[in-house]
Amino acid sequence: MRPKGSRHDFIVFYSLAAPTSIVVLILLLMLATQLGLSLPVFGVQGLSTLTTTIWRPSYTPPPDGAWYGLLPAIWGTMTSAVIAVFLATILSLSLVVVIEEVASRRFREVFSTIVDLMAGMPTVIFGVWGLAFLGPTLEKWIMDPLHSHLSFIPLFSCEPLSGATVFTAGILLSVMIVPFMVAIIQESYRAIPMTLKEAAWSLGMTRYEYVKLNINMIKPAIASALLLGFGRASSETAAVTLVVGNSFNIGYCIFQPAYTISSLIANQFTEAQDFPYMMNALFAGGLTLLVIGIIVNSIGIIYLRRVRF
Amino acid sequence: MANLKLVAGVLIVLVVVGAAIMIVMRGGEGETAQSPETPRQVVLLGSGATFIHPQLDKWAKEFTAIYPSIRIEYNPTGSGTGQTQFMQKVVDFAGSDPPLPASRWAEARGRPEGVIQMPVILGSVVIAYNIPGLEGRLKLDGETIALIYKGEIEYWDDPRIKALNPDLKLPNQKIVAVHRSDSSGTTHIFTLFLHKAAPHVWPKELVEKAIEWPVDKTGRGLGGKGNQGVVELVRRTSYSIGYVEYAYAVLTGLPWALVRNVEGVFIDATPETIMAAAENAYPLLPPSLEDDFNKAWEAIVYAPGKNSYPITSFSFLIFYKVYSPDKVDAIKKFIEWVNTEGQKPKNIVEGYVPIPESIRQYNLRALQLIKSSG
Numbered sequence: 001m002r003p004k005g006s007r008h009d010f011i012v013f014y015s016l017a018a019p020t021s022i023v024v025l026i027l028l029l030m031l032a033t034q035l036g037l038s039l040p041v042f043g044v045q046g047l048s049t050l051t052t053t054i055w056r057p058s059y060t061p062p063p064d065g066a067w068y069g070l071l072p073a074i075w076g077t078m079t080s081a082v083i084a085v086f087l088a089t090i091l092s093l094s095l096v097v098v099i100e101e102v103a104s105r106r107f108r109e110v111f112s113t114i115v116d117l118m119a120g121m122p123t124v125i126f127g128v129w130g131l132a133f134l135g136p137t138l139e140k141w142i143m144d145p146l147h148s149h150l151s152f153i154p155l156f157s158c159e160p161l162s163g164a165t166v167f168t169a170g171i172l173l174s175v176m177i178v179p180f181m182v183a184i185i186q187e188s189y190r191a192i193p194m195t196l197k198e199a200a201w202s203l204g205m206t207r208y209e210y211v212k213l214n215i216n217m218i219k220p221a222i223a224s225a226l227l228l229g230f231g232r233a234s235s236e237t238a239a240v241t242l243v244v245g246n247s248f249n250i251g252y253c254i255f256q257p258a259y260t261i262s263s264l265i266a267n268q269f270t271e272a273q274d275f276p277y278m279m280n281a282l283f284a285g286g287l288t289l290l291v292i293g294i295i296v297n298s299i300g301i302i303y304l305r306r307v308r309f
Numbered sequence: 310m311a312n313l314k315l316v317a318g319v320l321i322v323l324v325v326v327g328a329a330i331m332i333v334m335r336g337g338e339g340e341t342a343q344s345p346e347t348p349r350q351v352v353l354l355g356s357g358a359t360f361i362h363p364q365l366d367k368w369a370k371e372f373t374a375i376y377p378s379i380r381i382e383y384n385p386t387g388s389g390t391g392q393t394q395f396m397q398k399v400v401d402f403a404g405s406d407p408p409l410p411a412s413r414w415a416e417a418r419g420r421p422e423g424v425i426q427m428p429v430i431l432g433s434v435v436i437a438y439n440i441p442g443l444e445g446r447l448k449l450d451g452e453t454i455a456l457i458y459k460g461e462i463e464y465w466d467d468p469r470i471k472a473l474n475p476d477l478k479l480p481n482q483k484i485v486a487v488h489r490s491d492s493s494g495t496t497h498i499f500t501l502f503l504h505k506a507a508p509h510v511w512p513k514e515l516v517e518k519a520i521e522w523p524v525d526k527t528g529r530g531l532g533g534k535g536n537q538g539v540v541e542l543v544r545r546t547s548y549s550i551g552y553v554e555y556a557y558a559v560l561t562g563l564p565w566a567l568v569r570n571v572e573g574v575f576i577d578a579t580p581e582t583i584m585a586a587a588e589n590a591y592p593l594l595p596p597s598l599e600d601d602f603n604k605a606w607e608a609i610v611y612a613p614g615k616n617s618y619p620i621t622s623f624s625f626l627i628f629y630k631v632y633s634p635d636k637v638d639a640i641k642k643f644i645e646w647v648n649t650e651g652q653k654p655k656n657i658v659e660g661y662v663p664i665p666e667s668i669r670q671y672n673l674r675a676l677q678l679i680k681s682s683g
Contacts, residue, residue, distance in 0.1 A: 056521035057492070058514075136545055161485045162546035164531055242541075246490035246532025247525040256528040263490075267534055268519065271492035274389040275519075 031290065038284035041068060041277050049284055050074065055248050057268075061276040068281030072250040074288055076166055076258035077234050080244065083170025083254065084177060084233040085226055091174065092181040092225065096189055097211055119179035127239030130172040135163020135243055138171060143255050158253035164245035166258040172243055173233040180232060181225040188221030189214060220307050227300040231293055237262040261285040351639040356384040357391020357404035360494060360554065361624045364430055364661045365404060368651050372643060379639045388494055395627055398422065401636060403627040406432070406494030407518075408602035418599065423630025425598045425679065427672040428605075428623030429647055431662040433555040433583045434499050435565035435620070439543050440465060440480065446577075448473045450569035451506020451611070451619070457550060458486050458503070459510065460527035465548060473569075480548065483529060487542045487551030490532030492519040498610060498622045499552045505611040506569075506619065552620075555583070556660030570619040571611055582618035583662045589614035590621075591667045598675050599630070623664075628675065634683035641676055648672045 041049055044062050052069030060066060095115070099108050143160035150156045160167075192214055200210050215222070245257020246267060265282050272279040355365070362385035369381035386394070388405040395403035396413060408426050409417060417424035436454060438447055453469050456462040462469060466479040489496045497518040503511040515521075524530035531546065533539035536557040543551040543563060555578050558565055567575040576582050590609035595602060602625065611619045626647075632640050650656060652663040664672075 054521060057517060057519040059517075131541055131545065158528055159483070161483055161529055162531060162542070162549065164542060164546070241490075241534060242538070246534070247528075247530045248521065249525050249528055249530070251528065253528075257525075257531050259532075267490040267532070268492065271387055271389045271518070273393075274492070 034283055034287040034290060038280055038287045041280035041284050044277060045069075045281075049281065050288065053248070053250050055264075057275045057278055059275060066275060066277060068278060068284075070261070070264075070281065070285050070288060072248045073259045073261045073264045073285060074292075075250050076169075076244065077260040077262070077289070077292070079166050079254060079258065080169040080173055080240065080260060081230055081233040083167065084173035085229050087171065087174035088177045088181055088229050088233075089222070089226060092178050092185055093215065093222070095178070095182050096185045097215075099186065100189055101207070101211060115179045115182050118175075119183065122238075123176065123236060124238040124242075126172060126176050127242035130168060130239060130243040131164070134172055135165075135168045137163075138168055139163045139165075143167060147255060154252045155254050158251070158255050160255040162245070162257070164243055164257050165255050166244060167254040169240050169244040169258070169260070170254070172239055173236055176236065176239065177229040177232050181229045184225040184228065185218065185221055188218040192217055220304050223300055223303055223307070227297055230296055234260075234292060235262055235289060237266045241266050261289050350378055350380055351636055352380045352382060353401045353636065353639055353643060354382050354384075355391075355402045355404060355626075356386045356394050356400050357627075358388040358406045358494065358624060359385040360406055360432055360556070361404045361430060361626075363556075364658045367656060367658050368647055371651070371656050372646050375646070376639075376642060379642065381643065387492075389492070392627070398629075401629075401632070401640065405625050405627060406622065407497060408606050408623075408625050409627065411601055411603055414601045414603075421631065423599065425628045425630055425675050426602050426625050427598055427628075427644075427648075427675060428587075428594075428602075428664060428668060429626050429651075429672065430624050431583050431587050431621060431664060432494075432498070432624050433578050433586075433618055433621040433662070434495055434502070434552050435555050435558045435578045436550060436568060437540070437543050437553050437558055437561075437563040437565045438550045439547060439563065440482075441547050442480070443477065445474075445477050446564065447477065447566040448569070448575045449566045450575075451503055452510055454550075454568075455503040455507040455511040457484055458488070458522065458524050458530075460486075460524040460529060463527075463529070473575075482548040485529050485531055485546050485549035486522075486524045487531045487533055487539050487546070487549050488522050488524075489519075489539060490534050493535075494518060494622075494624075495536065495552065495554050496520065498620060501607060501610045502620045505607075555662075556658070559660040568619055570615075570617050571613050572615045572617075574615050576616070576618050578618045578620075580662045582616055583621050584665050585614055586612040586617035586619070586621035587623070587668060588665045589617050591665065591671070594668070594671060598672070598678060628679070630678055631680050631682050634681045637679060637681040641679055644675050644679075645673065 045068065049068060050070055052067065053071050054067045054069045056067045058065035062068065099111050103111065139160050139162065146156045147159055200213055205213065240260050241263040244260055244263055246259055246263060247257035248259055249256055264285055268278065269282055272282055362383060365383045369383065373380055383404065388407060391403040391405050392409060392413060394400045396417060409424065414424065436449060450473060453462060453473065456469065463483055464481055465484055466481050471479060500511070500516045500520060504513055504516045522530050531542050533542040536554045539551045539553055540557065540561050540563065543549050565578065567577050569575050586609055590605065590612045593608035594605045606623060609621050609623055612621065628640065648669045652669055657663050
């Protein structure tokens with residue numbers, strides 16, 4: 001039971017209800033707006049808005065003239081985000097282990113500062129770098145060799161024709177989300193009680209076994225880092241628009257240009273009101289992004305419950 | 310008990326906050342944007358196409374230097390938004406790459422304010438390319454460009470490209486076709502050209518400011534945002550091709566192709582050839598500035614004449630016929646200046662092309678049409 005509060009307590013704590021409810025209210029309003037504005041396009045095109053691959057702007061409303069299918073954009077969003085999270089997990093785990101276990105103190109400080117700096121950089125800077133350097137470099141040194149030697153693997157089966165591909169977007173995103181993932185994992189790694197660490201050493205564990213044990217202990221933190229990383233990767237706009245290729249194209253090969261939902265919105269929102277239902281279709285894209293986020297986070301929460309209890 | 314109180318408290322707060330938000334939103338709708346004006350200075354507010362923005366800025370600056378009591382303010386919101394704001398009468402004039410669509414024009418024409426459109430500057434689209442090691446200038450025609458953007462011509466050494474360029478050593482490399490990823494007048498002009506030059510390859514459905522690009526499905530299509538985005542992709546992608554606004558391309562140093570015009574001549578985009586296209590399209594302008602300009606706008610693309618660069622377009626300013634007494638003189642002065650002094654080389658931004666003399670005279674008829682409401 002709560003202790004009986006004074007009048008002062010009452011005022012202070014009940015006044016917190018206002019800011020709290022504003023946040024919740026705004027979130028609900030956002031969801032309602034997204035839903036309300038995307039309903040018209042679902043009314044005309046049905047759920048095939050999410051399952052068709054044609055994006056055809058026209059002044060004649062769908063289904064006769066225009067058609068707004070979001071599948072390529074959903075596909076591109078998921079593919080680039082999965083590539084990004086997969087790589088970023090490997091990168092950030094290695095980084096944390098190196099910083100915490102291998103590096104000297106000075107080295108550690110330099111590394112931590114660089115990672116923090118990266119977290120604060122405007123995303124469009126990553127985009128410009130991705131367009132000017134990362135894309136062409138990946139094409140020449142990674143994509144071309146992978147394609148010419150391993151083209152029997154479906155993922156690498158298409159010839160990379162430019163640096164702007166869903167693979168480049170994935171790599172760029174992984175670089176962008178590493179700082180956030182490192183921050184979470186590192187904090188949790190440092191929070192492992194000294195007594196446990198000392199116990200591990202006293203059992204005569206090798207360094208490898210010791211690190212493995214530590215990483216096992218912070219699995220929940222790694223999971224939440226993954227979730228945060230996925231959320232950021234799937235919603236990133238400015239940088240991705242510059243490197244993903246903005247091409248309505250779908251396929252299992254990752255060396256092709258593609259589209260993502262957020263880059264589609266960034267590209268077409270400004271003049272969308274000129275075409276009937278295009279604006280609604282873009283809102284449907286936003287709604288899909290929101291739903292994907294909710295699903296991924298729910299999976300994460302369920303996993304975290306299993307691990308913790 | 311405590312819980313009930315809490316719930317009640319939260320509910321009250323929610324209601325209050327909701328009501329507050331409603332009031333704020335209602336209040337916002339009621340207010341109209343009225344820019345505070347000093348009594349002596351007249352501000353002419355325009356909005357619309359981004360293409361004309363640098364040129365209009367230059368005109369505004371030079372114009373105000375001569376007439377200090379008149380200030381021109383222009384918002385580059387995009388042609389579509391400019392037209393909408395013109396229809397809503399929240400601006401004094403609009404800039405637009407295409408003229409008003411027939412339906413909007415008819416609506417505006419029927420209102421007491423009326424509508425006057427005039428082509429004030431020329432734009433054109435060049436076909437930029439990046440073929441490492443290629444010596445000499447690439448030549449293309451509407452049909453091959455259309456086939457490239459359809460995805461049907463896959464390699465640079467395709468016989469259909471070779472036939473146009475017998476003297477070039479074209480590589481056996483796949484063509485990457487770069488297009489705009491945002492809605493754009495440039496895309497509209499470009500696709501209109503493809504349709505007019507090769508109607509059997511490029512159907513009317515694929516003429517729009519944003520379209521479904523057939524080449525995307527082959528994995529060889531790339532989209533760039535804005536002229537800048539297209540230029541960057543072409544520059545970074547070997548064996549690519551892309552269409553770019555001429556004013557932008559002259560600043561980038563990318564080579565562009567000679568394009569075959571109606572008379573069968575492969576022609577370079579230069580101020581002279583762009584102006585020649587406008588001159589040859591002049592007889593096709595409507596009899597009055599109050600008329601629908603859509604036919605004329607389509608006529609300048611793939612215009613007749615040996616010297617005409619085929620992917621040329623007008624960019625329009627759209628005015629009302631009736632202005633309030635305090636603005637009518639300012640508008641007239643501005644229109645007169647733009648079509649006389651404004652077209653002289655010193656007042657034209659690099660990369661933009663002035664309209665020919667015949668069209669300047671045509672535009673000046675507006676001075677007789679514009680009336681004061683007082």
